[in-house]
Amino acid sequence: MRLKIIVTLAVIAGLILAWNLHRIFIQVPDEASQGAIFRIIYFHVPAAITSFTGFYLAMFSGVGYLISKDLRLDSIAASINEVSLAFATITICTGSIWGRIIWGIWWTWDARLTSYFVCLLIYFGYFMLRRAIDDPTTRARLSAVLSIFACVDIVLVWKSIEWFRTQHPGPVLEIRGGGGMAPGMEAPLWWNFLALLMLATALVLIRTRQEGMRREIDALRRHAHAF
Amino acid sequence: MKFLRQTLAVAAKDLRSEIRGKEAVNASVSFALVILLLFSFAFDLEPAEIRDISGGLLWLIFAFAGTLILNRSFARELMNDCLDALLASPVSGAQLFLGKCLANYVLIVIVECISLPVFAIFYNVRLPQRLALLFVVMLLGTWGITVIGTMFSAMTVNLRLRELMLPTLIYPMLIPALIGAIELSRVLITGAPLAESLFWFRVLVAFNVIFTILALALVEIVLVG
Amino acid sequence: MPTGSTVSSSAVSIDGVWKYYGDYPALRDISFNVDGGSCLALLGRNGAGKTTLLRILGGLSKAARGRVSILGKDARAGSTRQRIGILGHGIGVYEELSAFENLSLFGQLYDLADPRRTATEWLERTGLDRVRDGLVREFSRGMRQRLAIARCFLHRPSLLLLDEPFTALDDRAIQVLQDLLKSAIAEGRTIIMATHQLREALELATDVALINRGKLAYRGARTWEMLEDPGWLYRHYGEA
Numbered sequence: 289m290r291l292k293i294i295v296t297l298a299v300i301a302g303l304i305l306a307w308n309l310h311r312i313f314i315q316v317p318d319e320a321s322q323g324a325i326f327r328i329i330y331f332h333v334p335a336a337i338t339s340f341t342g343f344y345l346a347m348f349s350g351v352g353y354l355i356s357k358d359l360r361l362d363s364i365a366a367s368i369n370e371v372s373l374a375f376a377t378i379t380i381c382t383g384s385i386w387g388r389i390i391w392g393i394w395w396t397w398d399a400r401l402t403s404y405f406v407c408l409l410i411y412f413g414y415f416m417l418r419r420a421i422d423d424p425t426t427r428a429r430l431s432a433v434l435s436i437f438a439c440v441d442i443v444l445v446w447k448s449i450e451w452f453r454t455q456h457p458g459p460v461l462e463i464r465g466g467g468g469m470a471p472g473m474e475a476p477l478w479w480n481f482l483a484l485l486m487l488a489t490a491l492v493l494i495r496t497r498q499e500g501m502r503r504e505i506d507a508l509r510r511h512a513h514a515f
Numbered sequence: 516m517k518f519l520r521q522t523l524a525v526a527a528k529d530l531r532s533e534i535r536g537k538e539a540v541n542a543s544v545s546f547a548l549v550i551l552l553l554f555s556f557a558f559d560l561e562p563a564e565i566r567d568i569s570g571g572l573l574w575l576i577f578a579f580a581g582t583l584i585l586n587r588s589f590a591r592e593l594m595n596d597c598l599d600a601l602l603a604s605p606v607s608g609a610q611l612f613l614g615k616c617l618a619n620y621v622l623i624v625i626v627e628c629i630s631l632p633v634f635a636i637f638y639n640v641r642l643p644q645r646l647a648l649l650f651v652v653m654l655l656g657t658w659g660i661t662v663i664g665t666m667f668s669a670m671t672v673n674l675r676l677r678e679l680m681l682p683t684l685i686y687p688m689l690i691p692a693l694i695g696a697i698e699l700s701r702v703l704i705t706g707a708p709l710a711e712s713l714f715w716f717r718v719l720v721a722f723n724v725i726f727t728i729l730a731l732a733l734v735e736i737v738l739v740g
Numbered sequence: 741m742p743t744g745s746t747v748s749s750s751a752v753s754i755d756g757v758w759k760y761y762g763d764y765p766a767l768r769d770i771s772f773n774v775d776g777g778s779c780l781a782l783l784g785r786n787g788a789g790k791t792t793l794l795r796i797l798g799g800l801s802k803a804a805r806g807r808v809s810i811l812g813k814d815a816r817a818g819s820t821r822q823r824i825g826i827l828g829h830g831i832g833v834y835e836e837l838s839a840f841e842n843l844s845l846f847g848q849l850y851d852l853a854d855p856r857r858t859a860t861e862w863l864e865r866t867g868l869d870r871v872r873d874g875l876v877r878e879f880s881r882g883m884r885q886r887l888a889i890a891r892c893f894l895h896r897p898s899l900l901l902l903d904e905p906f907t908a909l910d911d912r913a914i915q916v917l918q919d920l921l922k923s924a925i926a927e928g929r930t931i932i933m934a935t936h937q938l939r940e941a942l943e944l945a946t947d948v949a950l951i952n953r954g955k956l957a958y959r960g961a962r963t964w965e966m967l968e969d970p971g972w973l974y975r976h977y978g979e980a
Contacts, residue, residue, distance in 0.1 A: 354736060406687050406690050409683075409686075409687040410687045410688060412683075413683055413684040413687065416680065416683060416684075417670070417671070417674075417680065417684065420671075420674045420675060420676060420680060421674060425740075426673075426740075429736060429737070429740055430670050430737060433670065433733050433736060433737055434670070434684075436729065436733065437663075437666075437688065437726075437729065438688075440725060440726075440729060441687075441688050441690075441691070444691040444718075444721070444722060444725070445687075445690050445691055447691075447718075448690070448691040448694050448695065448718050449690070449694065451714075
């Protein structure tokens, strides 16, 4: 059942992505000032939104663990965070490529880049902590707490860094108070967002299952060691 | 009253054993001096430029040196399973945390009060006339470092590699507080008008309040489950 | 003996307690009561779950499922911990502090009326008054153990949780501990003692519980045949 869901999600996501690639590269015209490279936004922005959605969902899953003590919720939280970290890395990489073309530099300590980098570091810490704890129950407890701290901190990091002068292009999408994109240019972005979200869900399901197996192996090992 | 008495007993205990051994404070002050030395090789600047980046330098020193003290905070309880004895006593997790925070706070502020004048002498930075304000910034920024640091010290106490883990975990978390403290210190030391930077005070206070509450609420989960 | 407003007649009641490490159950559905004034020997092999259970009783850890009530209240409640004395594997005293400072610290943490006087009293009772201001790190092993015993008894707990209390004690510390335990029993305090040293434990015990692989294998009164043949219990209720 779970396998079917995973396959279905992945296949649909793949189809949407393929169809979208066609639209993005063939149908959508070059942007007036940036030229061809602007197309990277179709992956950059959806990946960013997906990663943040993930970090917060993972926090709720962690809080759920603290309330219910059900280790499956911890597995879900860890899986979501891992996939979100991957998407955050995609965001940084695509942004960096874009920056090389438009700004002429791979990296600048602009507000949003810096904030994103801080988020990455915080979640590297999350996985470092998880790896260092042997007992799955303690691991679940502490990573849930760290997740709460991280999610609260992200908001503060974002706000405080934003108060420095920003080099990053302002909000593009209408919902964030940007001017919006030309008609026909914005639709593929939302489709891509949907596709990446489905892909992320499929990945999370796979990772959750692996985590479940890992718990089982750990329990078996403890059984074996106990006697 | 009882809450306060027990909390202060924990703080006094930490301070007393630290003052007796001086392990963490000595290490921390020496480390601060080493960083001061290294900066002299890293930067070769005009006095005006030094003043401009002095806020950043100061808080790097404070954050690095502070970690050495924070590292010891819960590690101190490991020998003889003292943490269990504390947790088994009627003192709550929040009291234990608060007591340890107070002790760490005092120790870090002591280290800062030693390294600040040394910094000023080494780098010919005339300390600002608004020294009292700079001190307030120090107190606010240090509380942020202390709360986050003590909390993560509690989280990492039973781990291998905790000495490495703590700085890697806390510095990214501390970014908002550090930015605020750096900005305010820079403004105060360069003598720039303070009015525009006043909101950094709010950032610092907000950071401290939010994370103090969060830590007090969650520390029992960390320590007991 | 302070029984106060206990709801149940049992000093300790453990009801369906489970504890997991990951998916591995370290304690499985443990249920039993301990009457006030009794002395329970908690037996079992290494890794059977004795320490885990004691930690839950002492409020150092939480059960995943089930209820533990101590003197009628939740195990982790502050007022409950006020009435429990724990002696664990570690001695739980600070190396950098003196004997007196250690005891008066714990006196303050337990909010005793006069921590300093109580500390002095207990230093005398455990024969440490001559090294009152000596730092613990300069103490011999036996002295540390006596100090740990003083720390455990100083707030006159009505429930004592002892984890392998006689292991690694020197003769004098054993003497001190045995005297204190006997007078505790005489005063009607409750004792739970995890151990695998059958002979010493069974001499003091009025009750016996045996844990085997996280499960309660036996719970009953201590009988004469146990005293005569300490291995009897393991042969009958231990694993095959």
